[in-house]
Amino acid sequence: MTVLAMASRDAPKAAVEPPAASLRGVTRHYRFPGGGKTLHALGPIDLDLRQGEFFSVVGPSGCGKSTLLDVLAGLNPPSEGTASFEGKPIAGVPDGIGVVFQEDASFPWLTVEANVAFGLKRAGIGQAEIERRVDYAVGFMGLRDFRQSYPAQLSGGMRQRVCIARTLVLQPRLILLDEPFGALDQQTRLIMGDELLRLWRETRATVLLITHSLDEAAMLADRVGVMSARPGLFIDVIETGWSKDRDSRIVADPRFGEMTGRIWEKLRAETMKHMQTQGAGPR
Amino acid sequence: MASKAMASNTVASKTLPSQTLPGGALRNIVPPIVLALVLILCWQGLHLATASGAISSPAATLARLVVLMGSSRFWLDVAETGTAFLWALALSIVLGIGLGVVLAWLRPVGEVMEPILVTFYSLPKVTLYPLVLLIFGLGMPAKVAFGIMHGLVPITLLTRNAISQLKPVYLRTAKVMRLSAFEAVRSVVLPAIIPELVAGIRIGFSLSLLGVLIGEMFASKRGLGFTAVNAMGLGDLDTIMAIGLFLALFAVLANGGLLSLERAIRHRSAGR
Numbered sequence: 001m002t003v004l005a006m007a008s009r010d011a012p013k014a015a016v017e018p019p020a021a022s023l024r025g026v027t028r029h030y031r032f033p034g035g036g037k038t039l040h041a042l043g044p045i046d047l048d049l050r051q052g053e054f055f056s057v058v059g060p061s062g063c064g065k066s067t068l069l070d071v072l073a074g075l076n077p078p079s080e081g082t083a084s085f086e087g088k089p090i091a092g093v094p095d096g097i098g099v100v101f102q103e104d105a106s107f108p109w110l111t112v113e114a115n116v117a118f119g120l121k122r123a124g125i126g127q128a129e130i131e132r133r134v135d136y137a138v139g140f141m142g143l144r145d146f147r148q149s150y151p152a153q154l155s156g157g158m159r160q161r162v163c164i165a166r167t168l169v170l171q172p173r174l175i176l177l178d179e180p181f182g183a184l185d186q187q188t189r190l191i192m193g194d195e196l197l198r199l200w201r202e203t204r205a206t207v208l209l210i211t212h213s214l215d216e217a218a219m220l221a222d223r224v225g226v227m228s229a230r231p232g233l234f235i236d237v238i239e240t241g242w243s244k245d246r247d248s249r250i251v252a253d254p255r256f257g258e259m260t261g262r263i264w265e266k267l268r269a270e271t272m273k274h275m276q277t278q279g280a281g282p283r
Numbered sequence: 284m285a286s287k288a289m290a291s292n293t294v295a296s297k298t299l300p301s302q303t304l305p306g307g308a309l310r311n312i313v314p315p316i317v318l319a320l321v322l323i324l325c326w327q328g329l330h331l332a333t334a335s336g337a338i339s340s341p342a343a344t345l346a347r348l349v350v351l352m353g354s355s356r357f358w359l360d361v362a363e364t365g366t367a368f369l370w371a372l373a374l375s376i377v378l379g380i381g382l383g384v385v386l387a388w389l390r391p392v393g394e395v396m397e398p399i400l401v402t403f404y405s406l407p408k409v410t411l412y413p414l415v416l417l418i419f420g421l422g423m424p425a426k427v428a429f430g431i432m433h434g435l436v437p438i439t440l441l442t443r444n445a446i447s448q449l450k451p452v453y454l455r456t457a458k459v460m461r462l463s464a465f466e467a468v469r470s471v472v473l474p475a476i477i478p479e480l481v482a483g484i485r486i487g488f489s490l491s492l493l494g495v496l497i498g499e500m501f502a503s504k505r506g507l508g509f510t511a512v513n514a515m516g517l518g519d520l521d522t523i524m525a526i527g528l529f530l531a532l533f534a535v536l537a538n539g540g541l542l543s544l545e546r547a548i549r550h551r552s553a554g555r
């Protein structure tokens with residue numbers, strides 16, 4: 001097993017296993033500055049993330065996907081309802097959750113290597129172990145030649161990979177990814193998707209991936225949650241039924257086209273409602 | 284590999300003989316030298332233009348400075364002023380950064396305090412000198428206080444500003460990594476704002492020095508500021524000019540050093 005793999009949880013995935021994270025009646029309202037009016041951004045949402053599943057979220061821009069992620073990460077308390085992680089209510093950021101944000105969050109004052117090691121250093125992990133994990137993650141993310149570079153010398157996609165590596169080395173049990181491949185072209189996206197799947201299999205972490213790409217959602221996920229326009233609700237949760245050792249070659253499978261078709265059908269009406277087109281048009 | 288190196292070698296030696304390393308160094312040194320020469324010429328011109336030596340000539344000033352630098356009294360003054368200045372600068376930096384962090388952290392407080400600080404800063408600080416003398420009396424503490432009065436506010440405001448411009452996602456990252464507030468400041472906020480901090484320190488540097496010197500003129504019996512005022516009383520123009528030249532050279536060198544430090548930091552982290 002690799003250094004990124006976690007302590008084994010060998011129990012077979014069974015229906016009785018408690019969910020990794022769960023949301024019950026979660027809503028989020030934002031206050032407009034000044035006035036007493038509020039913006040209903042999200043919910044009510046009921047969602048159980050199964051232990052070790054790969055869950056994708058798609059939805060029109062501004063529907064509350066990042067807000068949902070913030071609630072799960074404990075960065076943003078829900079206005080109503082409850083959120084819990086591993087059975088405990090989420091208050092503040094729980095231990096065991098890793099987040100890759102939508103924006104570039106690489107630290108420009110640190111080298112790639114130091115960025116990746118950032119969280120480990122502060123978690124009080126020994127130097128040898130830090131080096132092992134950083135080495136592995138840097139290689140995994142294809143950044144080996146850039147260990148000593150600063151983020152300003154990297155492309156946007158590479159910087160996002162630095163952020164992914166920085167999160168992965170902490171070996172989170174729940175990984176939340178907000179559009180991590182937004183800055184990448186379609187081909188690289190597919191390859192990064194493969195890497196993400198490999199990682200997911202190795203670590204047995206639960207993954208929640210927010211994406212604008214229907215292909216990405218359909219190819220990577222066990223389940224795809226389709227959200228409505230704001231206030232975001234899950235209008236459908238689609239089981240893909242892929243085998244666990246899938247990879248990007250699945251895009252050639254006729255069932256794949258069927259799957260993206262189904263997702264798009266759900267999304268089309270919502271997207272038209274707000275006349276907001278995403279990078280996921282009909283194909 | 285080898286052929287590539289050779290190729291680039293021949294290109295360099297053929298077309299750019301003067302722009303290799305010595306050329307680059309020259310390009311950095313020439314403008315300041317030209318500027319210094321122009322300034323000295325202007326100075327000489329002023330000396331000639333003003334009647335009966337109201338301004339000493341560059342040569343006389345330099346001669347006087349050499350004499351001064353040979354006397355132990357001068358170095359006692361330098362030590363006195365230098366000590367007050369270092370204290371004032373160190374306290375301005377520590378207090379300024381600390382206050383800036385607090386004002387950025389407690390945003391409502393910061394919003395109230397900012398205009399107050401700006402108003403205080405635009406006040407002619409001479410009006411506050413009697414108050415400072417009353418509190419600290421004559422001597423080192425009063426001088427340091429004058430230095431801080433000049434240096435603290437710019438560092439505070441620049442620090443606060445730099446923090447409030449910080450990308451929110453950096454703080455969110457710190458939160459997700461479950462850093463304590465102290466750790467977040469130490470390992471995320473401070474490194475993120477270092478270029479602005481160095482800029483603030485550079486400005487605070489000149490202003491603290493100014494504050495200390497003015498303080499010495501009013502509130503001391505020792506130091507370069509006092510000696511300059513004393514010389515004024517004696518009509519010893521050469522000494523005043525020599526001290527001025529000494530301070531100017533020091534300030535220009537220190538400023539240049541801090542500026543290149545600032546550039547190096549910016550270049551590394553933000554430049555392409």
Ligand SMILES: Nc1ncnc2c1ncn2[C@@H]1O[C@H](COP(=O)(O)OP(=O)(O)OP(=O)(O)O)[C@@H](O)[C@H]1O
Binds near residue numbers: 062066102
């Ligand atoms: N801090 C905030 N204060 C006020 N309103 C906010 C805040 N954060 C988000 N919103 C609002 O909540 C809604 C949902 O925002 P959110 O960022 O969750 O959308 P999203 O689905 O992630 O969009 P995108 O796909 O474009 O990233 C938006 O209308 C946004 O304006």
Ligand SMILES: [Mg+2]
Binds near residue numbers: 066178
């Ligand atoms: Mg978003």
